[in-house]
Amino acid sequence: MSLLNVQNVSKKFGQLAALSDIHLKVEQGEIRALLGPNGAGKTTLFNLISGMFAPTTGSIHFDAVEITRQSVEQRVRTGIVRTFQITEIFKELSVYENLRIAVEADSGISLRPWLSAARKHAVRRRVEELLDATHLSGKAYREVGELAHGDQRVVEVAMALAMSPRLLLLDEPTAGMSDHETEHMVQLLRQLHQEFDLTILFVEHDMHLVFNLAERITILDNGRWLAEGTPQEIAADERVQAAYLGSNAA
Numbered sequence: 001m002s003l004l005n006v007q008n009v010s011k012k013f014g015q016l017a018a019l020s021d022i023h024l025k026v027e028q029g030e031i032r033a034l035l036g037p038n039g040a041g042k043t044t045l046f047n048l049i050s051g052m053f054a055p056t057t058g059s060i061h062f063d064a065v066e067i068t069r070q071s072v073e074q075r076v077r078t079g080i081v082r083t084f085q086i087t088e089i090f091k092e093l094s095v096y097e098n099l100r101i102a103v104e105a106d107s108g109i110s111l112r113p114w115l116s117a118a119r120k121h122a123v124r125r126r127v128e129e130l131l132d133a134t135h136l137s138g139k140a141y142r143e144v145g146e147l148a149h150g151d152q153r154v155v156e157v158a159m160a161l162a163m164s165p166r167l168l169l170l171d172e173p174t175a176g177m178s179d180h181e182t183e184h185m186v187q188l189l190r191q192l193h194q195e196f197d198l199t200i201l202f203v204e205h206d207m208h209l210v211f212n213l214a215e216r217i218t219i220l221d222n223g224r225w226l227a228e229g230t231p232q233e234i235a236a237d238e239r240v241q242a243a244y245l246g247s248n249a250a
């Protein structure tokens, strides 16, 4: 049974059909890319999966439970986490403080005025685990706003991890990064995928990254499902080349 199962999903904005009859199944432990030209509907599909909007028609199941009309918060609790969903990143605070806030939000203790020593200790341990997993320990006490762009995006991933995701949704995880930062992010996502058996669904324009990181790729075009397959299958698919890859496919 698929971890995520999107069936016959359509989304209209007024007269505009942003998505029509989309099917998407993502298996536990997969790294899947969602690819397509501008306006293909990738962000809209992400919004439907993460709970920002409800679809006009169709259904979404997560781990066999229907979540079509669940709120963002309910979905986060069941393990669907998108960066920047619940906790905001505070650029004037340190990496450590940002993670502490995310961990406290996740454990539902952020609204309590007083924490027991045991609770504080548990929060500290969890923050240290997250710093370790994302290789941010050496930058724990730096202000997030002072970090390089690539490191700031890693902090976003660490904050998403604080929510204990089973399905991590990433919007263009390497947008604006240098080659070196991109390589670091790819390594990190691969490592987290293995270490936590994390299922990852990401939207990305960078073709190189998609082919390098994704195990399977789903292509949308003009609000419709166009193709799905391994990177090799997608690169060889004539419909995809015609609709999207063009000369980049070479």
Ligand SMILES: Nc1ncnc2c1ncn2[C@@H]1O[C@H](COP(=O)(O)OP(=O)(O)OP(=O)(O)O)[C@@H](O)[C@H]1O
Residues within 6 Å of the ligand: 013, 016, 017, 018, 036, 037, 038, 039, 040, 041, 042, 043, 044, 045
């Ligand atoms: N909130 C909204 N209200 C009205 N129209 C919207 C809304 N969100 C998206 N659209 C429209 O839906 C269509 C699909 O947009 P979407 O942003 O999902 O595509 P995308 O594949 O993510 O594109 P891009 O790669 O440019 O980000 C577009 O025509 C867009 O203008």
